[in-house]
Amino acid sequence: MWRFLSTLAVALGLGIFLFPHHTSHRTKPGPEVYSAKYETTSKLALLEQDVKLTDELCRSQCSIDYTRMLHDIESGAPVTNVLKNMREHHEKMDVLIWSKRSQPWEQGIKSGDVPAANKDQAMAYLKEAKAAVDAGKSYQSPKFGAGKQVYFVQGTPSTKDDSSLIGVIHQDVLASVTDHQMKNLRLEPYPSEHRWKVESVDTNTLKDKVVDHPEDNQGTSHYHQNEVVVRFKTDPTEAQLQQIKSEIKAISSQKLGYTYVFRTEGMDAKALMSYFNKWNVAYVEPHFLYMTNDVDPALDTTVTDSSSTPISTNFIPNDNLFQRYQWNLPLIETTQGWQLSRGANDVIVAVVDTGVDLQHPDLQGQLLPGYNVISANSSPQDDVGHGTHVTGVIAALVNNELGVAGMTWYNKVLPVKVLDQTGAGSTYSVAQGIIWATDHGAKVMNLSLGNYADSGFLHDAIQYAFDKDVALIAASGNDNTEQPGYPAAYPEVFAVAASDSKNEKAPFSNYGDYIDVTAPGVSIASTYPNNQYAALSGTSMASPHVTALAALIRSANPNLKNTEVYEIMRKSAQDLGDVGHDKYFGYGLIDVVKAIQMAKQTTPPFSY
Structure with a gap:
């Protein structure tokens, strides 16, 4: 940690430029462009810029x-x-x-x-x-x-x-952003805090991987040391369940849907996985950890959209930080898109994250009563900042002469706190949050979190939401690696990479064939706890741009299925990089105007 703080101090002292000269992404970037050295240097420069x-x-x-x-x-x-x-x-x-x-x-x-x-x-x-x-x-x-x-x-x-x-x-917000981004951009190994263990993604061998450098975070996962997740092919009887608890000396067991989480003091995850092999299980896996990749109002049931109160064609919101700092919204044609759709109150957006600052003045009236998975008796109040920042990108009040503008005017946000004060949460908490949000009306869901472990438990929750017609949007990750991260790489999820103000690949952004589209993710200005605003970088910041677009699309045409929303966003994207789909930008940069136009023009039967 001190080594990287020293590096950061040098970077700040030398005034490293944010984007050193490198190959244009109109030609396919080679490995030399995104070397570990380039990645680390670029991330440190981004951190400096964000602060x-x-x-x-x-x-x-x-x-x-x-x-x-x-x-x-x-x-x-x-x-x-x-x-x-x-x-x-x-x-x-x-x-x-x-x-x-x-x-x-x-x-x-x-x-x-x-x-x-x-x-x-x-x-x-x-x-x-x-x-x-x-x-x-x-x-x-x-x-x-x-x-x-x-x-x-x-x-x-x-x-x-x-x-x-x-x-x-x-200005303690500067220290908060520094600490936040050191973790969010994976510039420091995730602290164990005697609860998590840093492991490779190999869920069968659980081979240890020591993380000494930020680039070593690629492909690493984290899990509870003395817990496993089990899905039985046939649920155990009460007698069998008691036998299991006795044999592993379980100190707790929880069930979500058809899946169990067992915790012991005397057996580690490897031993527990070996033990459950004798039972008739569909899968047994570590209880993985997912990390950030950054007075409740009553529900207003009145549906409002852009057609009820027209705005001028050259409209610029009067939010006082918009014109100077929010380069990201004009780049993706947001203000022009508002001519076509500004959202609808009945298209609910779930932000499954660290919670949201429920008192932030730029989010008042935009939040529904949510849920705190970490502490069921508490409100989903954000104690990290990541979820508040994500929410502001989606739904900060527009044209209120305050702070920043969100992409949607009327879509309500359902805050679901699944990550704790360290910015981490277990598979159980994330899965529970996804299912809860689905059962409480979410039509679109933002998942700015991830892990490199392909968890059957999490995939079951994703499949549940997808089958209920939720549009699931997820950040790809911040390790500049081609290794698939989850939940973004699941086929039911729409995966988002990050780009900068020049439409270049963000140096931290993960990539691969599973990437669907790209959105702005570098030094994004948004809401932050305690009546503040902050600039953060990460695919976590890119994802809510796409989530907001999905909400605008569903507001413009409520009859669209989630798969049709996905296809519209792919088809309407501005092509970047190699012609057609590529692993760095997917189908390209999202285009709000084209996407909403396509949604409005689409009528059953849907075809593309």
């Missing part, structure tokens, strides 16, 4: 928040109420100070306290900020502090009187 862009997103949104506070004060709202309300809804604003030009900042109206960490630097920058705003200039200091204790000072003068706002803003 830098997250810093910009934070500063941009905070500048807007300051301007709005001054407007409220100028309109007659009590200063103390305005400052207190902002700090309650934006906990990262450690201190806010309103003062008049002739007044020392220490004598202004203050809410919160200057952070004890790095107090001297904070005080010095507050002094600079006060001098700047008194001169009628806006001010932002450099970052200061380290780790989770990183801050900057901001100052904004009033445009109508001689007052101003200055304050200290806590």
Whole structure:
């Protein structure tokens, strides 16, 4: 870990460019383009860019928040109420100070306290900020502090009187994004935490694979050390089940559908698999681990689509981070696609992930009551950030003068938390989440998670959802490997690779014949917990673009089956790379306009 942090520090210090010159993907990229060295260097550069862009997103949104506070004060709202309300809804604003030009900042109206960490630097920058705003200039200091204790000072003068706002803003989001992306981009081995064991994908031998370098993550899987998943050809009787529990000294057993999960203290997975060979089993496998590849509103049953409230042909949303940071939506013709479909409330999108920030202001009214598989008595509140980011790509409120715009306006998101606070979840939790979402109305499902182990248990859950006509969209993975990852590589699932703003293959993106399409996945700006916004990279970020498109298609034509939705997205994609389908881009980059047009023009019997 320290070795890679040192490498990261060097990369940040040298200012590595995001996309060094390399062969165009109009010619087939060779192994030398995506070597392990190139992959690692590119991922570190992407991490640097994501952190830098997250810093910009934070500063941009905070500048807007300051301007709005001054407007409220100028309109007659009590200063103390305005400052207190902002700090309650934006906990990262450690201190806010309103003062008049002739007044020392220490004598202004203050809410919160200057952070004890790095107090001297904070005080010095507050002094600079006060001098700047008194001169009628806006001010932002450099970052200061380290780790989770990183801050900057901001100052904004009033445009109508001689007052101003200055304050200290806590930027622990930068450390969160760094930690998140080190795992999401597989720049560090997944920590065992005494629960998981890093293994090769060979589920028969379970041969150990030691992961010392980020590129060694290719083809590795993780599983519970003392658990197995078993599906019997014929369910055991109660007496047989008790015999099994006694012989393996089981401390717990769970059943989901027809599949059992047994846990013991005295036997490891290899021994347990050997034991169950004497029983009449359809399969026995390790209990694999799946990782990120990043007040509940009542259901509104009114179906609304783009035809009810037309928008202009040159419409640009007023979300304040859209034009500067959301390169990804115009690239795939999203704004033009809104002329044809902006979604429908009854086409529900499940996000099976780390949960969602249920209080995020840019997601209000977009979320349905979901489910927490990890803790059944808790809400699906996101404690990682990955699921909130994915959800924002799909359904962040559009044209609300706040933050980012999602791809759909009206499709509701059903948050299902299957990954814990480390960003990992077992086969059982993922399978349970898939089945629960299917049984609770999901028409489209995003799975920005994966593992290289082909689990019969997970495949059963995927098959269940597919048979119920759910469109299943999954991220291919972030190891730049051709080895199939699951669930993306299952035939029932629509697999997504990632590309950048130049329509080049993202250097981390997995590839293979199973890839269906490509979507933007590099430095994607979206919602993040605690009223924040962040930029993340990964196929996890590409997948929700396709999920949102599937929701728009099903909203435009509710009669389409999941397989027909898949075919429309393939047929309408903009070809990249080699002509036709190829293993790096699939059928190409998704095209929102063409896909929705095709959906609207398709009538039974369906043929392509």
